[in-house]
Amino acid sequence: MELDAFFIPKSVALVGASRTPGKIGYVILESIKSSFKGPIYPINPQATEIAGLIAYPNLTEVKQPIGLVVIAVPGEAVKSVVEEAIKLKIPAAVIISAGFKETGNKEGEEELKRLVKGKIRLLGPNCLGTFCKDLDMLFLPRDRMKRPVDGSIGFITQSGAVGSTIMDDIAFEGVGVSKFASYGNAIDVNELELIDYLGKDLSTRAIAAYLETIHDGVKFIEICKKIVKIKPIVALKAGKTAKGTEAVLSHTGALAAPAEVYAAAFRQAGIVEAKTTEELFDFSKVLASQPPLRDNKIAIITDGGGFGILAADASIQNGLELPELAKETVKALAAHMPEYAIAKNPVDLTGDANSERFAGAIAVVAKDPSIHGMIIIALAQVPNMEESIVDVIRDAKMHGKPIVAVMNGSEYTMKLVRRLESFGVPVYPFAERAAKAMFALREYGKVLDRFAPVHVTKAPERKAEKLIAKKANKAAKKKKS
Amino acid sequence: MELDAFFIPKSVALVGASRTPGKIGYVILESIKSSFKGPIYPINPQATEIAGLIAYPNLTEVKQPIGLVVIAVPGEAVKSVVEEAIKLKIPAAVIISAGFKETGNKEGEEELKRLVKGKIRLLGPNCLGTFCKDLDMLFLPRDRMKRPVDGSIGFITQSGAVGSTIMDDIAFEGVGVSKFASYGNAIDVNELELIDYLGKDLSTRAIAAYLETIHDGVKFIEICKKIVKIKPIVALKAGKTAKGTEAVLSHTGALAAPAEVYAAAFRQAGIVEAKTTEELFDFSKVLASQPPLRDNKIAIITDGGGFGILAADASIQNGLELPELAKETVKALAAHMPEYAIAKNPVDLTGDANSERFAGAIAVVAKDPSIHGMIIIALAQVPNMEESIVDVIRDAKMHGKPIVAVMNGSEYTMKLVRRLESFGVPVYPFAERAAKAMFALREYGKVLDRFAPVHVTKAPERKAEKLIAKKANKAAKKKKS
Numbered sequence: 014m015e016l017d018a019f020f021i022p023k024s025v026a027l028v029g030a031s032r033t034p035g036k037i038g039y040v041i042l043e044s045i046k047s048s049f050k051g052p053i054y055p056i057n058p059q060a061t062e063i064a065g066l067i068a069y070p071n072l073t074e075v076k077q078p079i080g081l082v083v084i085a086v087p088g089e090a091v092k093s094v095v096e097e098a099i100k101l102k103i104p105a106a107v108i109i110s111a112g113f114k115e116t117g118n119k120e121g122e123e124e125l126k127r128l129v130k131g132k133i134r135l136l137g138p139n140c141l142g143t144f145c146k147d148l149d150m151l152f153l154p155r156d157r158m159k160r161p162v163d164g165s166i167g168f169i170t171q172s173g174a175v176g177s178t179i180m181d182d183i184a185f186e187g188v189g190v191s192k193f194a195s196y197g198n199a200i201d202v203n204e205l206e207l208i209d210y211l212g213k214d215l216s217t218r219a220i221a222a223y224l225e226t227i228h229d230g231v232k233f234i235e236i237c238k239k240i241v242k243i244k245p246i247v248a249l250k251a252g253k254t255a256k257g258t259e260a261v262l263s264h265t266g267a268l269a270a271p272a273e274v275y276a277a278a279f280r281q282a283g284i285v286e287a288k289t290t291e292e293l294f295d296f297s298k299v300l301a302s303q304p305p306l307r308d309n310k311i312a313i314i315t316d317g318g319g320f321g322i323l324a325a326d327a328s329i330q331n332g333l334e335l336p337e338l339a340k341e342t343v344k345a346l347a348a349h350m351p352e353y354a355i356a357k358n359p360v361d362l363t364g365d366a367n368s369e370r371f372a373g374a375i376a377v378v379a380k381d382p383s384i385h386g387m388i389i390i391a392l393a394q395v396p397n398m399e400e401s402i403v404d405v406i407r408d409a410k411m412h413g414k415p416i417v418a419v420m421n422g423s424e425y426t427m428k429l430v431r432r433l434e435s436f437g438v439p440v441y442p443f444a445e446r447a448a449k450a451m452f453a454l455r456e457y458g459k460v461l462d463r464f465a466p467v468h469v470t471k472a473p474e475r476k477a478e479k480l481i482a483k484k485a486n487k488a489a490k491k492k493k494s
Numbered sequence: 495m496e497l498d499a500f501f502i503p504k505s506v507a508l509v510g511a512s513r514t515p516g517k518i519g520y521v522i523l524e525s526i527k528s529s530f531k532g533p534i535y536p537i538n539p540q541a542t543e544i545a546g547l548i549a550y551p552n553l554t555e556v557k558q559p560i561g562l563v564v565i566a567v568p569g570e571a572v573k574s575v576v577e578e579a580i581k582l583k584i585p586a587a588v589i590i591s592a593g594f595k596e597t598g599n600k601e602g603e604e605e606l607k608r609l610v611k612g613k614i615r616l617l618g619p620n621c622l623g624t625f626c627k628d629l630d631m632l633f634l635p636r637d638r639m640k641r642p643v644d645g646s647i648g649f650i651t652q653s654g655a656v657g658s659t660i661m662d663d664i665a666f667e668g669v670g671v672s673k674f675a676s677y678g679n680a681i682d683v684n685e686l687e688l689i690d691y692l693g694k695d696l697s698t699r700a701i702a703a704y705l706e707t708i709h710d711g712v713k714f715i716e717i718c719k720k721i722v723k724i725k726p727i728v729a730l731k732a733g734k735t736a737k738g739t740e741a742v743l744s745h746t747g748a749l750a751a752p753a754e755v756y757a758a759a760f761r762q763a764g765i766v767e768a769k770t771t772e773e774l775f776d777f778s779k780v781l782a783s784q785p786p787l788r789d790n791k792i793a794i795i796t797d798g799g800g801f802g803i804l805a806a807d808a809s810i811q812n813g814l815e816l817p818e819l820a821k822e823t824v825k826a827l828a829a830h831m832p833e834y835a836i837a838k839n840p841v842d843l844t845g846d847a848n849s850e851r852f853a854g855a856i857a858v859v860a861k862d863p864s865i866h867g868m869i870i871i872a873l874a875q876v877p878n879m880e881e882s883i884v885d886v887i888r889d890a891k892m893h894g895k896p897i898v899a900v901m902n903g904s905e906y907t908m909k910l911v912r913r914l915e916s917f918g919v920p921v922y923p924f925a926e927r928a929a930k931a932m933f934a935l936r937e938y939g940k941v942l943d944r945f946a947p948v949h950v951t952k953a954p955e956r957k958a959e960k961l962i963a964k965k966a967n968k969a970a971k972k973k974k975s
Binding site for chain 1: 516517518521592596597598633634635637638639651652653654655656657658659660662666704706733734736737738740741742770771772797799800801802803804806807808809810811816833834842844845873874875876877878902903904905906907923924925926927
């Protein structure tokens, strides 16, 4: 596909490559070197070698096919580089450089637009470019910004700052990203094409978008409507108030429409709207890892009573339901819990619960036909909680119903959180955020009902169920003996 | 004061002290040992020595004055220990043990209540007890839950789980706590007395409360009304929906009233309401470290355009205003910024801003008489941002106007965040949370207008201003030369 050149090019040239540590042209080269397996051509008229690579004075002197050119020179020098790239028939360019519409240089931007039209595909200017497992061109040094592992969130952002800090968060929690693109002023490639591209990208299971402007509302809705039948899209629109809109104008030089227009467009397009940066982050990781919630009835399983109350409040406030558990469920629960634990929804295993008690309760509740999803809250800090709680919560996925977990704390807890996230279980520090994540899964469930009503929830895997039941029985027997 | 016995007792006895690592009675003893400077008496009929301390078979055998007894024995054994403590005239007891109203044992709880009435002060049962720099009795091992540094948030919680995980978060960010109390079923000491105590406690600058029930609404309002004239109170009420209220009943066995009743009571009492656990955490740290916002007009200073837009949106949505900057401010700003930066509110210093550019802009904006508070957004990841940004933002406090900062990212950023927090600057990962924190400061400003109208904002310290101006001039000169 056409945009492949931005993520998996055959070779990469970096115009503005620098030998000076800390310079943007230095960091970008380091990033490319640490990720890209094909030929790399640093361009710098003052150098013959940079970071162990042969350097060239200009693109023409490379005399090899160039798949992508990354441009990180001062704004005023960009035009001639682009002209050279066009002459050499390079298929794609990323302009990292700022100094266009966003700084008032509308003329320069229009000129660039006319120049590239139909001749070369362009990402930027005023952007970070792209990141994926095969190519990292971010100018944020790796010791300052962690890179996410390979994963299933496709993330596009108009703002490099918002994008890169969320990427840093994503990496910190151990969540994975398939492809990331910061597209800045969007002279050529914009959100429409990027979303379309990620929609077709097999490694992307959910698309997250931070948008300041939408370039063609009708086309945007049309593209998204098709994609959401296959994978969810979550979007945050910045510039929702008069002041915010004014700031958008300052930032990327584009005019923004009022919030209501976007909210309506999102609904129409089947997009799950994130109202805050935190929701964009929280929703994208749950939508990328969990099946949609096909009914609003969920259960809460907790070992902290207070967390259970907060999760119950937030679930109800987010339009979810906490149905009564079936009689058989309550009966079966009792077998896995001490007398003083609470065998109703929310299920409170109490503060002395360990992994085994969780495993038993999860297996029972997951089988209740009135329960369509589970919020599992486990406190890692209590002395008798084992690290195996991570495996227990991971195994909860085998029932085929969406689950989200709550674990809150510092280093020790974060170690467990990272393991759980690496297993594809979204974890949140607060009960309210987990309930909101469930809400996002329900929203996407509704989108599927609207756009793809033939889609049905897969029946829970009998095999998996049996395996879990067997394990629980074995553990119970062991305990009794 | 009477409750001093729970925080600074003369000596502590621990009934249920254990020699087995991982046991609650072991962890509590470790916690006490690592914090308490006075005599510690482990009580365990099976031991003569525990963790290097002489152990006693019972309280009577200690034969020394005991200031506080911490009880961590099975629920059914609690009563006889309390009887012994009363007989020995021990002034205060903490019952960590569960097994009372929350597990359906209403009778046992009533019996205990009758037993202690007027004879001994009691915290719990079913709680974590207390934590402060002089005494730590938490049964969460230190390698699983970090302890906050000594600071100015007084934090009371009915739920031990919610309390301890937030404490772990607080510690992770480097925020400080003055006194912490988990009071569980609140047979004797409850939220009323604890809030009153923290109101009088000189080391506490803001009170945070997680409440499931309020034992006496009228008295609660009366107590809080007095305190909020001097220090802010932020409270989260759990059990706001029918389901949540039901869960409260399961948890601590108390009945909760509908949400509206509490919201109205909070307003009447001058309490800043936190609607989520995250807000309880976010609001308490800003209220403990920043002066109230006496007017809703604030400025945003950012080096990330997208963050500026998000902060603008969220500020407006939270009832704040972003006034135009005075002409002199705009003019002075221009001297500290390159041409392409945006010298209006939100002030966008752009992605290549360094500490110096921030320092200049902050000094100028802080002097604008129409600006009453600042949200400062700095991205630590960009290559040319120096670590000295921490000092620059800290110095912004010298202008006497409330500030909140936004920094988002993983390890590298968190290192800077912790330093900033240790200087008393609240830092948030997302623009929206910073705007909400400003909202909390404004809410408290309104409370002061209502309850303590004589209170006026101190004029910015002339001395500090001059010092900053001098620094900025010096830096500017240096740059030119």
